[in-house]
Amino acid sequence: MKNIFTFIIAISSFYFSYSQNTDLTYYLPEGTEYDPKIPAPESVIGHEVGQWHISHDRLTRYMYALAEASDRVEIREYAQTHEARPLLVLTITSPENHSRLDEIKSSHVRLTDPAVSDNLNIKNMPAVVYMGYSIHGNESSGSNAALLVAYHLAAAQGTEIEKTLNETVILLDPSFNPDGLQRFSGWVNSRKSHNIITDPNNMEQNEMWPGGRTNHYWFDLNRDWLPAQHPESRGRIALFHEWKPNVLTDHHEMGTNSTFFFQPGIPSRNNPLTPAKTYELTNRMGEYHARALDKIGSLYYTKESFDDYYYGKGSTYPDINGAVGILFExxxxxxxxxxxxxxILYFPFTIKNQFTTSLSTLRAVNDMRExxxxxxxxxxxEASAEARKDQSKAYVFGSKDKFRNHHLAELISRHQINIYHGSEPMSINNIRYGADELYFIPLEQSQYRLIEAMFETRIExxxxxxxxxxxxxLPLAFNVDYKKIDSKAFDQKLLGRPFDSNKKPTGEVVGGKSAYAYAFEWYGYYTPKMLNDLLVNGYKVKVANEPFHSPDGKKFERGSILIPVQIQNGSRDRIHADLTMLARENGVDIYALHTGLDYxxxxxxxxxxxxxxKPQVMMLVGEGVSPYDAGEVWHLFDQRYKMDISLVPIDVFNRSDINKYTTIIMVSGTYKEINDTAREKLKQWVQNGGTIVASETALTYLNSINLGKFDFVKTNDNDSNEPAKYADIRQTRGAQEIGGAIFETNVDITHPLFYGYYKKEMPVxxxxxxxxxKSKNQFAxxxxxxxxxxxxxxxxxxxxNSLKGSSAAGISxxxxxxxxxxxxNLNFRAFWYGTNKIFMNAIFFGPLISNASGR
Incomplete structure (x- = not known):
């Protein structure tokens, strides 16, 4: 007992020592000399590292100052965030390497080309390390440590640093998420007391919704490496493939009561497409981190948390690209x-651990370079050899939606994968598609393993x-038909022109100028944008609830949009010009109709x-609402469809008149902050004709206040009633969670919620x-x-068993x-294009749904 007490006192004293203001000597390796001509962080940012949380503007200022002063450092802006903040990369290596940097890069990238890689001599080839910090903006010890890493690499003197710089090209990305970092630093710095307050209940320690973790649209950028739906990710992926690094480090934070984690993660959760050598190298690197943390007395652990499964994370994406990703928490x-x-856990201590493991990474890479x-x-x-042996030679996908096809091809091509348009029509899953509706991905290319990771289905x-x-x-996410083509059916002649993401689909007005009406089908991804543009500009527009035909026999399915000419305010020429522009921009053909007769x-x-x-839409946001789900809707409206949406905090909703709105969106959340008066106001608003579009746990809230008749299946999480071991609690209960999987539904394509779909099977x-x-009403x-x-x-x-035959949608x-x-969630992470249209149909067509289809 005495020994335990002594240990606790020792640990408390150890943490307490970080309460004092720290200077660089606290962080930097002992015995290392630094070039006085290189500015230390304090001289540029105005405070010691760790005294305040670094804001992105000051972080940027220091990185530019460092590049100006050091011949070891070059800097460039490789992208901008949604809020127009720069994403920077510092290329750090020896001056000699800088003088031949293009040659080094070219030679290194050729190492990924099996046709020439055997001819390359790696004895003197520098390794490439990509060091990235704080992709979650409120996990800011990483970006603060980046100040120290950059300074050390630019200013340190001695044989060790010279060897490191001669044998390594370091790509240092000081902030993966500038918008989140700025939001968080503003919060925490503006609430810092002169006397440091350590109480977990204190305002400084508790960010307000949505917090600084996410980017501008409240997306978790560490889930966007593979989908790459945001400018931060697109720029980062382009930089990654420009250099093809050998190691990428991803510096994060976790719960306050934890210690420090470095990979490897839990071995049983590794992705089977990742080769064993990746994990062997990860294990060997771990020994370097352990020695470095042992030296400064930091507690740590490994192999007990996190995993290397989803390739959309920063620490896992490199693993399917011939590199090694390392997560630090x-x-x-x-x-x-x-x-x-x-x-007491002090901020400088968290920075020191991130800095220490940044240096241990470089030592490991230096020693293990070859x-x-x-x-x-x-x-x-090996990937090339696997592709040659594969009896399948290509994937083909297609749909009637030009832009959904295009955006999937665009996503795939960002990852250095060759993709081609079709050259002739083909049937997929018994549906005939034209050459312009098909895309081919040959499997015999260097990214064979990544292609398989994008297209595979796995249930074991x-x-x-x-x-x-x-x-x-991915093809299920985009709801496109797809299949593999085997060696017997594959022919190079199937491949048309190479895909070019800059050549976007276009549409046209077919049939000339009409004095009677125009119509367009609802298949296209951007038809909601077109419809909204028409409504915003005063057009009177109708939706067809039954099929109709043009005089030449073309069939327009339910959901097609009709624009009668005579009831519009503009001239015929103006209408034709407007529609021509909308068709071209949105990749949707609009048809001129010269008669209204259809027998x-x-x-x-x-x-x-x-x-x-025209819908007037609000979405409830704030405490108790999922910022991820809300951000996905905001992004969909704002970025994809250019539609207005009011983001109304619940406390504002409680005291506001809501009668001007036609639609209220409630994404997953608890909604406990809605007060009694506002709850009654909401009910009255719906009773008067309003439409609520709700998803996930918002349904359970609405059900609890009797605003909706949604009956839920009672579930039993136990596979067995047999006694189980206490040690297995976490594993057993965790296995009942649905972290994210894809399921098949049957949909009624005659229902307004599914206008624009032509298959009854829908992956969600x-x-x-x-x-x-399921409702007892057969139409519901x-x-x-x-x-x-x-x-x-x-x-x-x-x-x-609970999911089988249950309902995925209902109207009450x-x-x-x-x-x-x-x-x-029909808008998952912005890459689930296939179900976005359902959500938008609820917005535009929801008020038109017959009461007879209610639950």
Whole structure:
């Protein structure tokens, strides 16, 4: 007992020592001399590292000052954030290497080309290390440590640093997420007391919603490496492939009561597409980190948390690209200091650990340089050999939606994958597609393994727990038809022109100028944008609830949009010019109709056409609401469809008049902050004709206040009632979570929620255990999970049984209004293009849905 008490006192004293103001001697290696001509951080940013949280503007200022002063450092802006902040990379190496940097880069990249890599001599080839910090803006010890790493590499003197710089090219990215870092530093610095407050309940330690973790649109950028839907990620991926680094470090933070984690992660959760050599190198690097942390007395652990499964994370994306990704997780002070189980955790201490492991990374790479270079060469040679042996020779995908096809091809091509347009028509899954609707990806290319990772479906796993999602099959995410083509069916003649992401799909007005009407189909991804543009500009627009035909026999399915000419305010010439521009910009053909008569379908004056009103949309945001889900909707409206959406905090909603809104969006959340008065106001608003579009746990909230008739399936998480070991609690309960998998639903394409879809099968992404009972009203189940719903990913047997045959969407009538509910997130991480249209149909067509289809 005495020994334990002594240990606690020692640890507390150890942490307490960091309460004092620190200078560079606290962080930097003992015995290292530094060039006095190189500016230390304090001389530029105005304070010692760790005294305040670095803001992005000061971080940028220091990096430019360093590049100006040092011949070891070059700097460039490789992208800008949504808020126009620069993303910077410092290329740091010896002056001699800088003089031949293009040659070094070219030679290094050729190491990934199996056709020439054997001819390269790696004996004197520098390794390339990409060091990235604080992709979560409120995990800021990383970016603060970047100040020290950059200074050390620019100013340190001696044989060790000279050897490192001669044998390594370092790409230092001081802030993966500038917008989040700026938001967080503003919060924590503006709430810092002169006397450092360590209370976890203190305001400084508790950010307000949505916090600084995410980017401008509240996305987790550490889940965007593979989808690359944001400018930060697109720039970073381009930089990655420009250099093809051997190692990428990803510096994070975790809970305050933790210590320090470095990879390897949990071995049973490694992605099977990653070669064993990657983990062997990771293990060997871990020994360097351990020695460095031992030296400064820091507690750490490894192999007990996190994983290397989802290739959309910074520490895992390199693994499928011939490199080694390393995750570092530091216990977070979340402020300048905070009480923890180990004593008071001071911000400078968190920075020191990140700095220390940055240097241990460089030591490991320096010592293992040839091993990393050989691994990179071997990775691509083996991938090339696997591709040649594969009896399948290409993937082909297609759909009737030009832009959905284009955006999937665009996503794939960002990762240095060759993709081609089709050269002739082909059937996929019994649907005939034209050459312009098809895209081919040959498998015999260097990124063979990454292609497989993008397209594979997997339902069997070594482990049933996942740190992130268990699948991400891209053609299912985009809801395009796809298949593999074997060697017998494949022919190079199937490949048309190479895909060029700059050549976007276009549309046209077909049939000349009309004095009667125009119409366009609802298949295109950007049709909601077109419709909104028309409504904003005063056009009177109708939607078809039954098929109709043009005089030449073209069939327009339900959901097609009709623009009668005579009821518009503009001239015929103006209308034609507007529609020509919209067709071209949105890749949607608009057809001129010169008569309203249709004896095959409905004529254009039929009551089966409904007028569409411009929606006035608000979304509830704030405490208790998922910022990720809310950000996805905000991004969809703002970036994709250029539509107005009011983001209304719940406390403002509680005291506001909401009668001007036609639609209220409620994404997953608890909504406990809605007060009693506002709850009644919301009910009255729906009763008067308003539409709520709700998803996931918002449904359970609405059900609890009797604003919606949603009955949920009762679940049983236990596979067995047999006694189980206490040690297995975490594993057993964790296995019942649905971290993210893909399931098949059947949809009613005659229902307004599914206008623009032409197949009854719909893949959806699910990450929750909300199972909705089917309605007894036979018209009220427009989207139902099939009896064998699992397409890819992990789900436990009890959850699978609960999901089978359950409803994924429902409409609940309330007075003259309704609640449209979805059990799943239809806008997941901005790359789930395939279900975005369902969500937008709820916005535009929700008020038109018949009460007879309510639950």
């Amino acid at each position: 530091q216990a977070s002070s979340r402020s300048h200091a905070q009480e923890s189980e180990h004593g 091993d990393f270079l050989n691994h990179q060469r071997t990775f691509y040679k 796993f070594q482990d049933s727990l996942f740190y992130d999602i268990s699948t991400w099959t 095959t379908g409905v004529s254009l004056g039929s009551p089966n056409f409904n007028n569409i009103k 992404f699910r990450g929750n255990k909300i199972f909705l009972e 189940n427009p989207m139902v999970y099939t009896d064998s719903p699992l397409l890819s990913g992990y789900i436990s047997l009890p959850n699978l 009538n309330y007075g003259r209004g309704q609640v449209i509910g979805f059990t799943d």
